[in-house]
Amino acid sequence: MHMKEQLAKIREEALEAIRNTDVDSALDAVRVKYLGKKGELTALLKQTGKLPAEERPVVGQMANEVRTALTDAIATQKKTLAASAMEMRLAAETVDVTIPGDRTELGHIHPLTKVVDEITDVFTGMGFEVADGPEIELAAYNFTRLNTEEGHPGREWTDTFYITEGHDDPKNDAVLLRSQTSPMQIRVMEQKQPPIRMIAPGRVFRKDEADATHSPMFHQIEGMVVDKGITMADLKGTLNEVVKALYGPDAVTRFRPHHFPFTEPSCEVDMQCFECKGKGCSVCKGEGWIELLGAGMIHPKVLEGCGIDTDVYSGWAFGMGVERLAMRRYGIKDLRLVFENDVRFLKQF
Numbered sequence: 605m606h607m608k609e610q611l612a613k614i615r616e617e618a619l620e621a622i623r624n625t626d627v628d629s630a631l632d633a634v635r636v637k638y639l640g641k642k643g644e645l646t647a648l649l650k651q652t653g654k655l656p657a658e659e660r661p662v663v664g665q666m667a668n669e670v671r672t673a674l675t676d677a678i679a680t681q682k683k684t685l686a687a688s689a690m691e692m693r694l695a696a697e698t699v700d701v702t703i704p705g706d707r708t709e710l711g712h713i714h715p716l717t718k719v720v721d722e723i724t725d726v727f728t729g730m731g732f733e734v735a736d737g738p739e740i741e742l743a744a745y746n747f748t749r750l751n752t753e754e755g756h757p758g759r760e761w762t763d764t765f766y767i768t769e770g771h772d773d774p775k776n777d778a779v780l781l782r783s784q785t786s787p788m789q790i791r792v793m794e795q796k797q798p799p800i801r802m803i804a805p806g807r808v809f810r811k812d813e814a815d816a817t818h819s820p821m822f823h824q825i826e827g828m829v830v831d832k833g834i835t836m837a838d839l840k841g842t843l844n845e846v847v848k849a850l851y852g853p854d855a856v857t858r859f860r861p862h863h864f865p866f867t868e869p870s871c872e873v874d875m876q877c878f879e880c881k882g883k884g885c886s887v888c889k890g891e892g893w894i895e896l897l898g899a900g901m902i903h904p905k906v907l908e909g910c911g912i913d914t915d916v917y918s919g920w921a922f923g924m925g926v927e928r929l930a931m932r933r934y935g936i937k938d939l940r941l942v943f944e945n946d947v948r949f950l951k952q953f
């Protein structure tokens with residue numbers, strides 16, 4: 605074949621090969637194949653010396669043209685490859701801002717905590733402090749110093765969770781899970797001289813089988829006022845205000861005589877059913893009244909046991925169960941739901 609034809613063929617083949625490359629490395633291989641030191645075009649040029657003298661310049665010029673054409677084509681193809689690589693990357697990394705996002709679910713306050721917060725707000729608004737204390741208590745605080753002597757049924761191991769050995773004969777220094785928040789009365793009076801106005805919300809524990817209305821762990825709020833000249837009238841006045849703050853100005857209360865070891869006199873406070881106004885309905889179980897709390901004038905023995913002079917000071921106290929209030933407020937039928945933390949239940953509030 606004549607050298608001119610060979611050059612034309614190389615040109616055709618090389619241009620075709622360049623156009624067909626899809627990555628930089630392939631393009632480089634084509635360049636080496638034709639224009640490299642051992643490339644086809646280079647090899648051909650080496651043979652121009654064998655040509656007749658008159659043909660040499662023509663073939664040399666043509667060879668240079670081919671070299672320039674290939675070099676240009678390679679440069680162009682390099683740009684094309686770079687552009688399409690960029691396009692592919694952009695397409696792959698595109699974010700469709702119109703696709704709806706995932707909603708982050710917001711948590712909220714547990715219904716039980718809501719009720720505790722609400723009641724706490726009413727009392728702190730009246731100048732009460734909030735006290736916190738141990739759930740693991742000594743029998744001395746849970747019972748003895750609350751004037752609850754040995755032999756009281758609450759002290760039995762069948763009623764109370766004892767932690768220390770010998771729980772069937774609970775001694776004064778026995779360690780237990782508090783069965784009421786009342787030991788907080790002693791703990792606060794130990795720390796502080798009157799005037800005292802405090803509430804103590806917290807968990808309490810009793811050996812009750814869990815069912816729709818019982819739980820071995822539940823919540824109480826203890827309250828206590830100790831000052832000069834405190835009477836049953838203060839107790840009634842304060843608790844009436846609290847009930848009105850929680851249930852509205854028309855709420856009606858009733859104070860029934862009762863017995864607690866640590867108060868004398870003692871009472872239970874009921875509120876007229878907010879649903880039926882005393883007629884009797886499913887909320888109050890036909891009673892017309894809803895039991896709210898136990899209360900009374902703090903027994904002199906309890907005050908004196910904390911070094912408080914009963915000639916100068918007197919006080920009242922109360923204890924209320926939180927779960928029953930919350931269940932009534934939110935229409936919760938089964939107490940177990942309150943503690944199971946099933947999201948399907950909690951979402952309702």
Ligand code: DAH
Nearest residue numbers: 784867898899900921922923
């Ligand atoms: N601790 C009592 C209970 O668990 C409730 C109670 C009644 C607390 C009268 C008081 C009170 O402070 O004065 O049943």
